Amino acid sequence: MLIVGSSGSGKTTLLNMIGLLDRPTSGTVLIDGVDTSTLNDDQLASFRNSKLGFIFQFSNLLTDLTVLENVILPRKIHGSLEGSEEEAKMLLKTVGLESQLNKFANKVSGGQAQRVAITRALINKPAIVLADEPTGSLDSISAETTVHLLKSLNRKLKQTFIIITHERPQFGEVDKVVTIKDGRILEEEELETSSI
Ligand SMILES: Nc1ncnc2c1ncn2[C@@H]1O[C@H](COP(=O)(O)OP(=O)(O)O)[C@@H](O)[C@H]1O
Numbered sequence: 001m002l003i004v005g006s007s008g009s010g011k012t013t014l015l016n017m018i019g020l021l022d023r024p025t026s027g028t029v030l031i032d033g034v035d036t037s038t039l040n041d042d043q044l045a046s047f048r049n050s051k052l053g054f055i056f057q058f059s060n061l062l063t064d065l066t067v068l069e070n071v072i073l074p075r076k077i078h079g080s081l082e083g084s085e086e087e088a089k090m091l092l093k094t095v096g097l098e099s100q101l102n103k104f105a106n107k108v109s110g111g112q113a114q115r116v117a118i119t120r121a122l123i124n125k126p127a128i129v130l131a132d133e134p135t136g137s138l139d140s141i142s143a144e145t146t147v148h149l150l151k152s153l154n155r156k157l158k159q160t161f162i163i164i165t166h167e168r169p170q171f172g173e174v175d176k177v178v179t180i181k182d183g184r185i186l187e188e189e190e191l192e193t194s195s196i
Pocket residue numbers: 005006007008009010011012013014182183184
């Protein structure tokens with residue numbers, strides 16, 4: 001699903017509320033059947049770590065860790081390390097980075113770094129992956145590869161993605177598009193397709 005709208009329309013604000021990074025002043029956020037307004041801060045953090053994955057415009061990798069270590073990090077913070085290395089390696093293979101595992105994160109290209117960030121978002125098997133302008137800082141070829149990858153992960157892993165973009169055409173066919181204007185939903189389009 002895509003969230004689109006002009007700059008300042010409230011896309012990031014909405015995503016931060018869905019991502020439980022900000023609390024809404026009114027209304028509630030329901031995720032996987034849980035009314036998140038009933039959770040205290042600790043419960044919220046734990047819920048966020050187990051149910052949500054995040055991808056940002058910049059990959060925000062830890063540069064003194066390797067690609068593999070960056071991907072395993074969310075498992076160190078939440079969940080179990082058992083089997084995490086094998087799972088991380090398998091996911092990194094899926095995104096075409098099997099030859100980059102032991103490189104430091106600042107030694108890979110921008111497009112590759114974003115693929116590491118995508119893999120990191122998937123390692124805890126979240127219910128939803130939230131992405132704020134994931135192609136916003138990439139050249140057009142890397143952006144195309146990233147979109148293709150997100151769509152293929154959506155199909156292969158049946159992973160739900162909520163993606164903010166102001167490059168609507170870059171994503172081609174998607175299952176739902178929500179247009180935001182002045183902090184409100186302007187339009188909701190549901191499309192007949194099996195992707196994102
Ligand atoms: N529903 C809302 N109600 C009140 N203020 C909002 C709402 N949505 C966004 N804003 C405000 O609008 C500004 C721009 O929002 P932002 O989410 O950064 O936009 P975008 O990501 O689309 O560029 C922010 O200052 C934010 O606090």
